[in-house]
Amino acid sequence: MNLGRKFRPLMLSVIFHPRVTHSKRWLSEKRRQLFGRRHVVSVFLQIDDPYSYILSHYLPKLAERFDIDLRLFLSEARGDEYQPAPEMLAAYAVADCGRLASELGIRFLDKGRSPPTEHRIGLSDAVASLVGSEAFDSELLQALAAYWRGDSAAAANMSATPEAKGKARDVISNAQKLQKSLGHYNSAMLHYAGEWYWGVDRLHYLMDRLSELGAIRSSAADSTLASIRQVMQYSLPVKPPNAARKLPPLEFFHSPRSPYSYLALKRTHDIVDAFGLQLVLRPVLPMVMRGMKVPQSKLLYIAMDTLREARRLGVAYGKLADPMGPGVERFMAVYQYAESEHRARDFVFHAGVAVWAEATDVATDEGMRKVTGRTGLFWPDVKKAMQSEDWRSDIEANRKSMMDSGSWGVPTFRMGQSIFWGQDRDWMLVRHIEELCDSGDGILV
Numbered sequence: 001m002n003l004g005r006k007f008r009p010l011m012l013s014v015i016f017h018p019r020v021t022h023s024k025r026w027l028s029e030k031r032r033q034l035f036g037r038r039h040v041v042s043v044f045l046q047i048d049d050p051y052s053y054i055l056s057h058y059l060p061k062l063a064e065r066f067d068i069d070l071r072l073f074l075s076e077a078r079g080d081e082y083q084p085a086p087e088m089l090a091a092y093a094v095a096d097c098g099r100l101a102s103e104l105g106i107r108f109l110d111k112g113r114s115p116p117t118e119h120r121i122g123l124s125d126a127v128a129s130l131v132g133s134e135a136f137d138s139e140l141l142q143a144l145a146a147y148w149r150g151d152s153a154a155a156a157n158m159s160a161t162p163e164a165k166g167k168a169r170d171v172i173s174n175a176q177k178l179q180k181s182l183g184h185y186n187s188a189m190l191h192y193a194g195e196w197y198w199g200v201d202r203l204h205y206l207m208d209r210l211s212e213l214g215a216i217r218s219s220a221a222d223s224t225l226a227s228i229r230q231v232m233q234y235s236l237p238v239k240p241p242n243a244a245r246k247l248p249p250l251e252f253f254h255s256p257r258s259p260y261s262y263l264a265l266k267r268t269h270d271i272v273d274a275f276g277l278q279l280v281l282r283p284v285l286p287m288v289m290r291g292m293k294v295p296q297s298k299l300l301y302i303a304m305d306t307l308r309e310a311r312r313l314g315v316a317y318g319k320l321a322d323p324m325g326p327g328v329e330r331f332m333a334v335y336q337y338a339e340s341e342h343r344a345r346d347f348v349f350h351a352g353v354a355v356w357a358e359a360t361d362v363a364t365d366e367g368m369r370k371v372t373g374r375t376g377l378f379w380p381d382v383k384k385a386m387q388s389e390d391w392r393s394d395i396e397a398n399r400k401s402m403m404d405s406g407s408w409g410v411p412t413f414r415m416g417q418s419i420f421w422g423q424d425r426d427w428m429l430v431r432h433i434e435e436l437c438d439s440g441d442g443i444l445v
Contacts, residue, residue: 046187050097075175085408112150122159240276264423337385
């Protein structure tokens with residue numbers, strides 16, 4: 001393992017260690033108190049980003065519930081290497097937010113089949129022309145609602161007057177500069193005291209932090225905010241329902257270098273076992289080994305986010321050994337052998353624990369032998385398998401199949417024609433399986 005691969009994971013694990021995080025939060029709060037400042041929450045919203053729209057639905061309640069200075073910014077996610085497949089992301093985001101909105105009870109494209117994209121610039125200019133006024137926040141939220149409810153009439157009515165045209169360029173650019181200085185790149189992001197929270201999926205972390213600081217206006221829980229967590233919870237059947245026997249297999253596209261793939265493994269196993277589904281593992285090469293870039297700010301956010309997600313899920317995580325390059329290639333070769341021995345599932349799991357929780361370098365014989373020994377694989381055959389290049393065609397076929405489905409990254413779940421991207425879409429996957437199993441008499445029949 002070269003020095004970069006060895007020390008980068010160590011550095012990240014130190015930076016985001018719970019004790020370090022606690023110390024940073026303590027210092028931040030003491031500094032806030034010393035200067036008599038309010039709790040400032042900054043939110044970066046993008047007109048044509050559906051996740052911004054879903055998040056915007058909860059911002060008024062957030063401001064009511066907590067004693068915060070809520071600052072909204074009209075912004076846009078940065079492109080280029082920050083969005084490796086922008087067209088796929090845009091299409092998937094609409095489908096994903098459609099499902100998300102339905103579960104949360106939020107109106108989404110209820111006035112049209114698609115957002116009125118011809119009014120995007122006009123809406124942005126109109127909102128930007130109000131920067132600094134009391135009407136800015138409400139107009140931004142209304143513009144998002146008009147756009148993502150598919151309300152062409154409202155969008156046309158709200159669009160900028162001729163004198164406001166072009167106003168959005170500078171406003172968005174300034175917001176992006178501020179966000180970059182704070183360490184992020186995406187839209188639908190909330191920032192508070194050095195930490196970032198993406199959309200409704202991570203809003204609960206912010207609410208918990210504000211609650212711990214005593215920044216609650218009322219002790220009574222807000223039902224609107226509480227509903228987010230309630231929707232995203234699920235329970236699994238105590239025995240596989242009969243209806244699940246006819247369901248297609250669950251395909252799981254994953255990468256040995258993806259921490260989110262690792263975080264999803266145990267829950268994926270729980271889901272397929274509870275419903276009696278066939279699990280089809282589809283490993284793919286990491287994004288970087290497929291020619292995609294991961295900028296430093298994105299890497300830092302992923303490191304912070306996966307550590308807090310691992311703590312929430314109770315998954316061992318934090319002692320990392322980057323398998324980039326030789327480690328990944330050896331993983332793929334051994335995976336093919338493990339699959340032939342019907343031990344692929346165990347191999348992927350044990351490799352994940354070794355790489356992400358025990359800092360085991362699978363690019364070495366010592367590290368790989370540790371993993372395969374736990375899996376029950378015969379070491380001489382493992383060594384022979386690692387000399388083969390036959391795995392490359394299968395892994396490329398997996399990548400192409402995933403991309404053809406409309407997903408570019410891992411982990412991706414596919415069941416029939418339905419895809420779910422991200423380890424935090426497990427609850428949505430379960431809901432989908434329940435719907436497929438529902439015969440009208442309950443799923444356990």
